[in-house]
Amino acid sequence: MAGQLAAVIGTGQTDHTAKRLDVSMAGLCREAIDRALADANVDWPDIDAVVLGKAPDMFEGVMMPELFLADALGAVGKPLLRVHTAGSVGGSTGNVAASLVQSGVHRRVLAVAFEKQSESNAMWALSIPTPFTMPVHAGAGGYFAPHVRSYIRRSNAPEHIGAMVAAKDRRNGALNPHAHLKQPDITVESVRASKMLWDPIRYDETCPSSDGACAIVIADEKSAGANPAWITATALRTEPTTFAGRDQVNPRAGRDAAAALWRQAGIDDPLNQVDAAEIYVPFSWFEPMWLENLGFTAIGEGWKLTEAGETEIGGLLPVNPSGGVLSSNPIGASGLIRFAEAAMQVMGRAGAHQVSDARVALGHAYGGGSQYFAMWIVSANKPS
Amino acid sequence: MTTLSAPLNVEFDYTRSLGPVLGRFMTGLRDRRIEGIRGDDGRVHVPPVEYDPVTARKLTDWVEVASAGTVQTWAWVPEPDEGQPLTHPFAWALIKLDGADTAMLHAVDVPGPEHMSTGMRVRVRWAAEPVGSIHDIACFEPGEAVETEPTQGEPVTMVTTPVRLGYTHSASSEEARYLNGLLEGRLLGQRCPVCQKVYIPPRGACPTDGVPTVDEVELPDRGTVTTFCIVNVPFLGQRITPPYVAAYVLLDGADIAFQHLILGCDASEVRMGMRVKAAWRPREEWQRSLANIDHFEPSGEPDAPFETYSQHL
Numbered sequence: 001m002a003g004q005l006a007a008v009i010g011t012g013q014t015d016h017t018a019k020r021l022d023v024s025m026a027g028l029c030r031e032a033i034d035r036a037l038a039d040a041n042v043d044w045p046d047i048d049a050v051v052l053g054k055a056p057d058m059f060e061g062v063m064m065p066e067l068f069l070a071d072a073l074g075a076v077g078k079p080l081l082r083v084h085t086a087g088s089v090g091g092s093t094g095n096v097a098a099s100l101v102q103s104g105v106h107r108r109v110l111a112v113a114f115e116k117q118s119e120s121n122a123m124w125a126l127s128i129p130t131p132f133t134m135p136v137h138a139g140a141g142g143y144f145a146p147h148v149r150s151y152i153r154r155s156n157a158p159e160h161i162g163a164m165v166a167a168k169d170r171r172n173g174a175l176n177p178h179a180h181l182k183q184p185d186i187t188v189e190s191v192r193a194s195k196m197l198w199d200p201i202r203y204d205e206t207c208p209s210s211d212g213a214c215a216i217v218i219a220d221e222k223s224a225g226a227n228p229a230w231i232t233a234t235a236l237r238t239e240p241t242t243f244a245g246r247d248q249v250n251p252r253a254g255r256d257a258a259a260a261l262w263r264q265a266g267i268d269d270p271l272n273q274v275d276a277a278e279i280y281v282p283f284s285w286f287e288p289m290w291l292e293n294l295g296f297t298a299i300g301e302g303w304k305l306t307e308a309g310e311t312e313i314g315g316l317l318p319v320n321p322s323g324g325v326l327s328s329n330p331i332g333a334s335g336l337i338r339f340a341e342a343a344m345q346v347m348g349r350a351g352a353h354q355v356s357d358a359r360v361a362l363g364h365a366y367g368g369g370s371q372y373f374a375m376w377i378v379s380a381n382k383p384s
Numbered sequence: 385m386t387t388l389s390a391p392l393n394v395e396f397d398y399t400r401s402l403g404p405v406l407g408r409f410m411t412g413l414r415d416r417r418i419e420g421i422r423g424d425d426g427r428v429h430v431p432p433v434e435y436d437p438v439t440a441r442k443l444t445d446w447v448e449v450a451s452a453g454t455v456q457t458w459a460w461v462p463e464p465d466e467g468q469p470l471t472h473p474f475a476w477a478l479i480k481l482d483g484a485d486t487a488m489l490h491a492v493d494v495p496g497p498e499h500m501s502t503g504m505r506v507r508v509r510w511a512a513e514p515v516g517s518i519h520d521i522a523c524f525e526p527g528e529a530v531e532t533e534p535t536q537g538e539p540v541t542m543v544t545t546p547v548r549l550g551y552t553h554s555a556s557s558e559e560a561r562y563l564n565g566l567l568e569g570r571l572l573g574q575r576c577p578v579c580q581k582v583y584i585p586p587r588g589a590c591p592t593d594g595v596p597t598v599d600e601v602e603l604p605d606r607g608t609v610t611t612f613c614i615v616n617v618p619f620l621g622q623r624i625t626p627p628y629v630a631a632y633v634l635l636d637g638a639d640i641a642f643q644h645l646i647l648g649c650d651a652s653e654v655r656m657g658m659r660v661k662a663a664w665r666p667r668e669e670w671q672r673s674l675a676n677i678d679h680f681e682p683s684g685e686p687d688a689p690f691e692t693y694s695q696h697l
């Protein structure tokens with residue numbers, strides 16, 4: 001592992017929902033921050049620096065939100081950094097905050113990420129027509145649905161796999177007090193009966209649009225206290241959205257990031273050495289796609305893990321015990337939520353969706369047209 | 385070559401949920417009352433802040449301040465921009481209201497800069513019909529506070545913030561060549577001198593090798609559907625009634641697919657590997673746009689084998 005030891009000592013989230021009309025953006029962030037500071041048992045003077053992550057500024061129409069949020073973030077007189085890597089930004093924010101401690105520069109760093117989707121319309125913000133470029137009229141899911149079709153063709157996965165993922169994640173979400181969607185009674189059959197939006201993607205296989213925030217406190221070895229989540233590896237990789245021969249199903253940036261992550265964490269058999277995974281799955285089929293991209297299974301085999309029930313809580317590799325992005329999607333925060341939930345699992349603080357004996361967990365995020373990847377490994381075991 | 389450019393106007397009416405502090409401030413403005421908030425160091429902040437700028441603590445101690453105050457500093461605006469508080473020349477000023485410890489920025493309406501001075505006394509000129517917005521203060525004017533008729537209503541919890549951004553978007557020279565080709569019904573790509581891949585639309589540089597692409601390659605208007613989705617969902621701005629197919633089309637001789645529509649057959653008949661040809665719009669409608677191709681439709685050729693396009697998924 002590179003640099004000084006760093007560990008997550010506390011996490012906080014809002015109760016994610018479609019519209020938080022009772023709070024400002026500042027108030028939304030503070031709800032998560034206050035919970036994280038309490039969970040970490042620290043107060044404002046203990047925080048040395050603040051890192052804020054948020055997806056495209058056009059989502060809320062506030063350029064450089066870190067400036068007007070500085071008071072709310074407790075950042076006055078401290079270093080304040082903004083991170084922006086599209087939908088993966090929450091994950092990148094966690095990694096940047098970790099690096100500020102691993103470098104030995106700061107003792108305790110607060111990482112915050114949020115999205116208040118109700119202030120605007122993300123679909124509008126992502127499809128502003130550029131002159132000279134013909135709009136394709138495919139809509140929000142139209143970008144990813146063809147790549148899901150490619151995955152199904154390449155892997156020969158049966159059609160019900162996507163519905164299995166959706167039903168599992170929504171049932172898990174029902175165990176998570178912070179989840180936006182809580183659907184304990186959802187079934188594979190009910191998902192398959194839901195409306196086909198962007199064939200092969202059905203309504204129940206898509207993420208909701210949420211308001212929400214997440215915060216974590218990362219500390220150095222001296223300040224980590226008892227039973228933190230040790231950050232044993234971090235990785236970031238990027239690639240262009242399009243280039244000739246690009247593999248859109250299994251992007252190289254994701255493969256390279258995963259390879260670096262496992263190497264750094266000293267993991268040579270991810271499927272057996274990782275106890276829980278929070279993977280960014282905004283459309284159900286991305287679970288088997290990312291299982292392969294991350295190297296948990298061989299190419300074309302990811303769906304078999306899902307089909308065998310091994311990605312459920314209690315399986316060989318529980319994936320998204322929190323309910324994942326399919327249950328809550330405050331876009332800018334979604335990556336940090338994955339990172340926080342991974343930490344909660346190894347700290348034994350995940351409540352009703354706790355995976356028993358979770359010692360090592362993965363947090364994962366991707367963004368843009370699958371072009372940004374951010375991931376980390378957290379462990380209950382202090383690195384020696 | 386002349387640069388191709390076109391206006392790009394981005395606009396949206398963002399909605400802001402104000403939360404407890406700004407909500408109360410805006411409600412006060414609607415009622416023609418100005419309220420500030422006391423910070424942990426005793427200073428009264430106007431406009432109020434939700435969290436103390438020094439301690440970061442949530443603030444709750446409200447203080448009503450006067451509707452008149454003192455100009456701390458100012459700048460003259462000889463030519464107001466669209467959307468500013470006044471359409472004729474005015475002064476921007478930092479104004480500390482009586483009872484406040486911080487200054488707020490607003491417009492002062494005076495006939496000319498000779499009427500402005502630091503330390504001068506100004507009062508609020510209220511908007512005729514307050515709605516619960518910072519614009520309820522129409523501007524400031526010289527003078528002392530006067531009694532106003534208070535207004536009332538439901539608490540203000542939301543404001544709408546219209547954002548308008550005007551850009552001039554210019555095409556790169558490679559893109560311009562491609563667009564000028566489209567005007568003549570030609571599909572012009574470019575080949576990377578290192579990896580030999582053909583890009584359409586062409587790029588200023590090969591994304592893999594980082595070198596300029598210079599060799600022009602004219603491509604035929606037929607190709608293969610690599611992958612696709614069937615759009616079943618209606619949404620704003622849609623031009624065709626669902627269901628229809630949005631597909632990646634790999635032109636023969638190209639090394640990268642682009643998204644386009646597949647019509648001319650039932651959506652359920654479209655498949656990966658299907659051979660398609662362009663359906664052009666009438667020549668008199670052609671512009672510098674790929675939309676000159678209205679859609680692609682089945683060419684009737686046998687499907688392309690998977691191996692011929694599997695590297696383009």
Ligand SMILES: [Zn+2]
Nearest residue numbers: 576579590593
């Ligand atoms: Zn090249």
